Amino acid sequence: MRSATPPGLALFYDRGRAPDLMGDAQRDGLAPFRLLTHEPVAAPTNLPDSVLAEIELVISGWGCPCLDEPLLERMPKLRFVAHTGSAVKPIVSPSFWSRGIRISSAAAANARPVAEYALAAILWANKQVLAAREFYRDKGRPQRYPWTAPDTPGNCGPTIGIVGASRTGRHLMNLLSHFDMTVLLADPYADAAALSDANIRLVDREELAALSDVVSLHAPLTDETRGMIDAAFLARMKQGATLVNTGRGGLVDQDALVTGLRGGGIFAILDVTEPEPLPPDSPLLSLPNAFVSPHVAGAAGYETRRLANLAISETLRFHLGEPLLHEVLQRHAERFG
Structure with a gap:
């Protein structure tokens, strides 16, 4: 039988980094719980033991510290964390997993604004906006910018290469289905049959680099993917092609990218870099x-309410004993880093 006392819930995030996360509707959604921190807390170690000892559920977000052994020792009742960010790796620890605490991520909600930014960047790239800007700066406002489309026989639209069928990558592919574009995907784990049904062709990275007018990165940052956009990949890209990165800065060998850009043959639209911020x-x-x-492609302003809504929904599902929809297991935590 479920206890008559509502479970204790705490908000662990930096309000300065997410001032719009909790509006009135989100606060109303917390009614089934006993709110132990009426305002978000970025430094839970400063809370008294009497409060920490009552926390069973946490809604975390940007600025939440790592939930390590010393903090978890003071939170013996903690059973579930609903993270309003995408990356759970910064806040979990070996002790977190060994205690059997469960965690969910709001990556699915954050995928939407990132995919929308990537779509805008792709549309921008296809209009040759960066080249047009420089033409305008150099020559003043022209009667007509000398826009020229690449010669691609049999194709009346540009070819877009997606690297990584992540949540964001899949959302972007769905958005692109409404446009007159050919879509390629490079992902060693993707289902080729499902992609074929969606008119998306699965290729390797080398072919994708050679055929794409725009390359958009949506792979997770792992040991396998770090620096995968290297000098060889950039050299294979078409003259005038654009690299869009809304994933992780570490996916790209940044020195190689600078060299490639200085050569003048390619363009880049970057929302993430390494380091971040850039010097x-x-x-x-x-x-x-x-x-x-x-790094503005992800949820910002009113968009962050989607993250909170997902976290609150997951917390309620956990409280009611229902299956979680966005749980991150330990073996998958690296892919949410």
Whole structure:
């Protein structure tokens, strides 16, 4: 029988980094729980033991510290964490897993704005906006920018290469289905039959680099994928092609990218870099064929409410003994890093 006392719930995140995460509707969604931190806490170690000892559920977010052994020792009742971010790796520890605590991620909700940003970047790239900007700067406003489409026989639209069938990658492929584009995918774990039904062709990275007008990165950052966009990949890209990265900065060999951009044959639209933020003297901030935004593709402002709604829904499912829809298992935690 479920206890008559509502389970104790705490909010562990930095309100300064996510000021819009909890609106009135989200607060109402917390009604089934006993809220032990009425305001989000970024430093839970400063909470008194009497509060920590009552926490059974946590909704965490940006700024939440690692839930390590010393903190978990003070939280003996903790059973579930609903993380409003995508990456759970920074907040879990060996002790977290050994205690059998479960965790969910809001990666599915965050995939939507990232895919929308990537779509905007692709549409921008296909209009040759970076080249047009430089033309405008150099020559003033032209009557007509000398836009030329690549010669691709038999294809009336550009070819878009997606690297990684992650949640964001799959969402982007669905968005692209509404446009006149050919879509390629490079992902060694993808289901070729399912992709064929969606008119998406599975290729290796080398072929994708050679055929794509725009390459968009959506793979997780792992030992296997770190630096996979290297000098060889960039050299295979078509003249005038654009690299879009909304995934992780570490997917790209940044020195090789700078060299490739300096050669003038390719363009880049980057929302993530390594390091992040870039130093002020980074060539990526001044090269005419690069556009860099400060990691804004993910949920921001009102969009963060989707993250909170997912976390609250998962917390309620856990409380009611229902299957979680967005659980992250230990063996998958690296892919949410």
